Amino acid sequence: MKPQTLFDKIWTAHLVREEPGQPSLIYIDRHLVHEVTSPQAFEGLRLAGRPVRRPDLTFATMDHNIPTTDRQLPIRDPIAARQVRTLEDNCRDFEIPLFDLNSPYQGIVHVIGPELGLTLPGLTLVCGDSHTSTHGAFGALAFGIGTSEVEHVLATQCLLQDKPRTLLIQVEGLRPYGVAAKDIILSIIGRIGTSGGAGSVIEYAGQTIRDLTMEERMTVCNMSIEGGARAGMIAPDDKTFTYLRGRRYAPADFEEAVAGWKKLTSDPGAEFDGAIHIEAADLSPQVTWGTNPGQVAPIDSRVPDPAEFDDPNARKSAERALEYMALKPGTPLVDIAVDRVFIGSCTNSRLEDLRSAARLVKGKRVSSQVQAMVVPGSQQVKWQAEKEGLHHLFRESGFDWRESGCSMCLGMNPDILSPGQRCVSTSNRNFEGRQGKGGRTHLVSPVMAAAAAIEGRLVDVRQYDLEATASSKPS
Amino acid sequence: MEPFEKVHGVVAPLDLPNVDTDQIIPKQFLKRIERTGFGRFLFYDWRFLDGKTLNPEFEMNQERYRGAGILVTRANFGCGSSREHAPWSLLDYGFRCIIAPSFADIFFNNCFKNGLLPVRLSEEQVEAIFQGVRKTAGFQMTVDLQKQQIKADGGMSYGFRVDPFRRRCLLNGWDDIGLTLRHEDLISQFESRSAPPLSPTSA
Ligand code: SF4
Numbered sequence: 001m002k003p004q005t006l007f008d009k010i011w012t013a014h015l016v017r018e019e020p021g022q023p024s025l026i027y028i029d030r031h032l033v034h035e036v037t038s039p040q041a042f043e044g045l046r047l048a049g050r051p052v053r054r055p056d057l058t059f060a061t062m063d064h065n066i067p068t069t070d071r072q073l074p075i076r077d078p079i080a081a082r083q084v085r086t087l088e089d090n091c092r093d094f095e096i097p098l099f100d101l102n103s104p105y106q107g108i109v110h111v112i113g114p115e116l117g118l119t120l121p122g123l124t125l126v127c128g129d130s131h132t133s134t135h136g137a138f139g140a141l142a143f144g145i146g147t148s149e150v151e152h153v154l155a156t157q158c159l160l161q162d163k164p165r166t167l168l169i170q171v172e173g174l175r176p177y178g179v180a181a182k183d184i185i186l187s188i189i190g191r192i193g194t195s196g197g198a199g200s201v202i203e204y205a206g207q208t209i210r211d212l213t214m215e216e217r218m219t220v221c222n223m224s225i226e227g228g229a230r231a232g233m234i235a236p237d238d239k240t241f242t243y244l245r246g247r248r249y250a251p252a253d254f255e256e257a258v259a260g261w262k263k264l265t266s267d268p269g270a271e272f273d274g275a276i277h278i279e280a281a282d283l284s285p286q287v288t289w290g291t292n293p294g295q296v297a298p299i300d301s302r303v304p305d306p307a308e309f310d311d312p313n314a315r316k317s318a319e320r321a322l323e324y325m326a327l328k329p330g331t332p333l334v335d336i337a338v339d340r341v342f343i344g345s346c347t348n349s350r351l352e353d354l355r356s357a358a359r360l361v362k363g364k365r366v367s368s369q370v371q372a373m374v375v376p377g378s379q380q381v382k383w384q385a386e387k388e389g390l391h392h393l394f395r396e397s398g399f400d401w402r403e404s405g406c407s408m409c410l411g412m413n414p415d416i417l418s419p420g421q422r423c424v425s426t427s428n429r430n431f432e433g434r435q436g437k438g439g440r441t442h443l444v445s446p447v448m449a450a451a452a453a454i455e456g457r458l459v460d461v462r463q464y465d466l467e468a469t470a471s472s473k474p475s
Numbered sequence: 476m477e478p479f480e481k482v483h484g485v486v487a488p489l490d491l492p493n494v495d496t497d498q499i500i501p502k503q504f505l506k507r508i509e510r511t512g513f514g515r516f517l518f519y520d521w522r523f524l525d526g527k528t529l530n531p532e533f534e535m536n537q538e539r540y541r542g543a544g545i546l547v548t549r550a551n552f553g554c555g556s557s558r559e560h561a562p563w564s565l566l567d568y569g570f571r572c573i574i575a576p577s578f579a580d581i582f583f584n585n586c587f588k589n590g591l592l593p594v595r596l597s598e599e600q601v602e603a604i605f606q607g608v609r610k611t612a613g614f615q616m617t618v619d620l621q622k623q624q625i626k627a628d629g630g631m632s633y634g635f636r637v638d639p640f641r642r643r644c645l646l647n648g649w650d651d652i653g654l655t656l657r658h659e660d661l662i663s664q665f666e667s668r669s670a671p672p673l674s675p676t677s678a
Contacts, residue, residue: 016658016661016662016665017658017661021639021640022640023640025655025658025661025662027662027665027666027669030675036505036506036558037557037558037559039508040508040509040510040559043508043510048652050652053662056674056675057674057675064505065505065506077506079506079507080506082506082508083506083507083508086508117675118675128557128559129556129557130555130556130557130581144557144581145557145581145584146557146558146559146581146584146585146588147558147559147585148559148585148588148589148651149584149585149588151652152651152652152655155652155655155656156652156655156656156659156662157662157666158655158662160651160654160655162638194493194551194554195493195550195551195554195577195579198551198577198579198580199580228551228554228579228580230580230581249675292493292495292554313492313549313550316491316492317491317492317493320491410497410502410556411502412502412503412505412506429495429497429555429556431495431497431498431555432497432498432520433497433498433501433520434497434502437501437520
């Protein structure tokens with residue numbers, strides 16, 4: 001038989017109907033739902049008198065527009081409150097399990113899926129949210145969909161999809177000191193651009209990727225969409241199985257499941273539509289200087305000069321970005337002063353992210369210029385972090401310690417930047433106004449964000465002792 | 476969905492690459508639970524100075540583009556978030572067709588589900604349209620999905636291609652869910668043969 005890619009195997013196993021000249025009908029094993037992209041879909045079902053086909057494969061939570069302050073208080077914004085209430089009503093009416101604000105399992109949808117063992121190797125998983133690519137870290141085929149497609153999946157448990165192309169991104173070698181998973185994916189996006197992955201499913205492979213922890217793999221897959229890809233995936237291995245064992249919704253016969261999951265790798269000689277090779281030794285801590293995640297540079301470099309861009313589109317974009325970001329070409333990135341620091345989002349709000357940031361801030365004070373906050377990705381992350389005392393370290397340093405949610409990743413709730421404020425953020429999008437109208441965002445890893453909070457400016461974290469076991473720190 | 480055959484109208488320019496859905500419709504408007512009424516908020520932070528006054532610097536705001544039904548823009552339009560509020564706001568504002576050298580995947584899909592036609596043309600063709608739009612006030616164009624052809628003022632004429640299935644759905648105004656449910660038997664068959672771990676163990 002022809003050697004198959006990991007993607008091919010999952011795709012083929014989920015084909016319900018294939019017809020030349022038409023998109024394929026594929027079966028969806030898990031559907032995650034949140035408050036912002038679902039109300040119109042449920043409304044559509046009601047209007048057409050259609051039921052939810054598989055409420056047992058559908059799971060909901062609220063994460064985008066909820067406050068991260070005291071949960072005992074009602075949501076003040078009446079429109080946000082109505083949207084949250086609508087999700088509660090819809091889940092009740094259509095009998096969908098909901099992890100609501102009182103649930104110990106509530107959190108950002110892409111944090112709780114894996115945490116609960118809803119995300120499993122070999123599954124197809126969708127959500128009305130572009131960062132659904134996160135779940136690919138487990139060797140699942142996971143991608144974001146629009147609200148019409150949410151309605152389609154609710155009604156049919158299937159999705160009409162054109163078969164995407166495949167792109168292999170191979171990262172080889174030992175990660176240099178101070179390089180986080182975030183730096184790997186930011187470097188990749190810097191290289192392929194924000195549309196370099198368009199129409200593709202990326203498989204990340206190679207020694208560097210295998211060496212990543214599950215949480216680090218999620219960070220990498222999470223930002224696949226920022227490179228324009230539909231999905232990102234990593235073949236499951238022992239780390240994947242260990243992570244999943246004992247999770248709430250993990251399969252009852254776990255060993256049998258593992259035996260099947262072990263076949264989920266790309267066969268030797270499998271053909272991809274494209275391939276990119278990256279040497280880990282070339283990687284360094286990254287920071288975005290512009291208004292899309294592809295406008296990124298190593299922390300020890302300078303703000304680029306748009307005049308040096310060959311492509312006229314890239315030049316125009318860079319000019320506009322620098323104007324918006326209020327940056328001058330040639331400025332060393334480490335000279336950029338910051339007003340706010342946000343540690344959170346589905347990219348970097350998991351336990352290891354918080355641990356690495358907490359280690360760095362321990363015994364230090366947040367700069368008096370800076371307002372800094374940590375927003376754990378889920379109630380489970382928050383609970384575990386508090387058990388380890390991380391919240392004390394953050395609070396003693398001057399960070400705010402919040403309830404779980406998307407928060408200032410997109411600023412739909414009250415956590416937003418004021419116009420002109422400059423924020424160093426562990427989230428995934430630095431678009432104009434993303435964190436608040438007129439706000440300026442620099443994307444970085446959690447340790448880079450922690451260091452920026454302390455120094456009040458962007459910092460090269462390699463000057464710190466990071467005690468990072470995953471890195472090859474020179475002794 | 477309303478069938479789409481052709482659209483004739485004024486063309487408005489948005490001369491930027493990588494326009495993301497956060498710009499098309501900013502997040503503060505995603506809290507609404509309706510599908511309609513988003514047109515007022517289209518390109519909100521660019522169109523308005525303080526939420527009320529139109530920003531005179533934003534090209535689309537010029538009088539000559541009033542009532543435009545077609546938008547011409549640059550590469551990778553609609554990148555970022557999957558929010559379907561983006562096509563909803565474009566449609567509600569009055570656009571029926573977007574022309575660009577390329578589109579982001581999810582946005583591209585979302586357009587078809589709502590009867591908004593995204594047309595891919597080459598960089599050169601898009602550039603020529605921009606020039607036409609700027610040279611002639613009230614520059615108009617007809618986008619014919621049936622013939623897959625664009626005809627514009629000044630004798631401009633381009634062919635374009637739309638995936639045949641999507642084209643058929645748009646021309647007929649078909650609803651995807653209805654189409655899929657015709658294959659309900661296949662879905663049931665799939666469900667009965669698919670093995671665990673399909674079902675979550677504790678619910
Ligand atoms: S944390 Fe940010 S990117 Fe992730 S799901 Fe929430 S809003 Fe989207």
